[in-house]
Amino acid sequence: MQICKAIFLLIIRISFMNSNKPLLEVCLSPALLHLYPTNDTITVIIDVFRATSTIVAALDNGAFKVIPVATVQECIDWGGRLPDSITAGERDGKVADGLQYGNSPSEYPTTFVAGKTLILTTTNGTRLLHMINNAAEIITGSFPNLDAVCDFIRKQNKNVLLACASWKDRFNLEDALFAGAVAEKVADSFTINCDSATACISMANDSDGAYFEYLKRGAHYKRLSGYGLESDMVYCTTPNIHPVVPILKGAELVVYSE
């Protein structure tokens, strides 16, 4: 009798779980963010070329923390206040005046970045991150931490918003492709009734996992190639070379640990 009851409760529990999977949605541009609830939601900031790729590279290579800031001046000010800090950021593909380093993930190997604080200014990713103030958690994602992001959001059992930083509010291919790669991998654990997510999954299907090749058709590929940054784009689209999750604590991104 006890066994029957246990089985019955298990069936009820499984039915409940299936019909009450958390929602997964994709926001394709910061200009559409107001259409998506973020309260009590895990929000994944996506800026594949290159902010969220550089952030996860620096943290996985031992950076103490990353502080994302909106302007070059804020970056300089933070750098003046914090010991063992690196100020970094680019404008138009070059290190911005007054800063020390750029926005390339390959600039931050362990030998350079371990134990330091990276203060990073980027245009699109940082802006989006600062637009969200009521999420359950804010993490960052890009291909170098694809599976780590998937594992994290599966375990939280909360609604998820994959938020693309895009390019000056315009939809971009690389952030949507990453959203699609995540959504495709975690689809069994979520209710997906969001056309943006469905379209991104379709793009991921169409790419057949050849992310870098797929993105050669994108506007950003053409722009960054013009700056000689092809190897950066290969780095940013290589899955799982930095299997950690950057998570926002206050104003700082640190490596998530259970």
Add this chain to the structure above:
Amino acid sequence: MQICKAIFLLIIRISFMNSNKPLLEVCLSPALLHLYPTNDTITVIIDVFRATSTIVAALDNGAFKVIPVATVQECIDWGGRLPDSITAGERDGKVADGLQYGNSPSEYPTTFVAGKTLILTTTNGTRLLHMINNAAEIITGSFPNLDAVCDFIRKQNKNVLLACASWKDRFNLEDALFAGAVAEKVADSFTINCDSATACISMANDSDGAYFEYLKRGAHYKRLSGYGLESDMVYCTTPNIHPVVPILKGAELVVYSE
């Protein structure tokens, strides 16, 4: 000498044309419209389920003109003023109170609609249409006039914006898929450096021309199926059954003729 000059000018002309193909862009939501220039641009309003499908069906079946209006009250007012008019529009899948007919393309066969003026109120498509006031031309597109739209925009030799009506500003699958089907077909005649267009083309690739089947994964399919409107969706996704181009003249949509 005259022949040489003519050939030289022809070569110059061809080179100029190749390097100066007009731009084709896709706007995925009215909330992103401000990011796209519409002046001196052919703008294609896309509201597949179902405004722009119904508009082209009515006009191809002999309607004198279609007047798109924003509200039910405007629809009633226009209907009171115009002889031989039909007032139509739905809210939540039912004919709106005070109006005569719905928003289904199959409601408007020649025997009913020929010679009449259809006054149509829809939420998303009409709103987008009224947001644009400086375009070279505004036409409407959906699968029933897919090739007619492609032929029209190819011949104009102007920049084109494919503008998706979406669903309350949220990206939707069917409008983006139609944009992709158009962009894929006319790609040789335009410069496409717009990631939205590239993503829509990717979706069209992924659909492999099975538009209705593809859209079964969309949120709108689920919503409209709930209203028993599956046959409407089949109609709206059947290519080239109404090979005409509705074009806006003042406040009225009429069939384009050269």
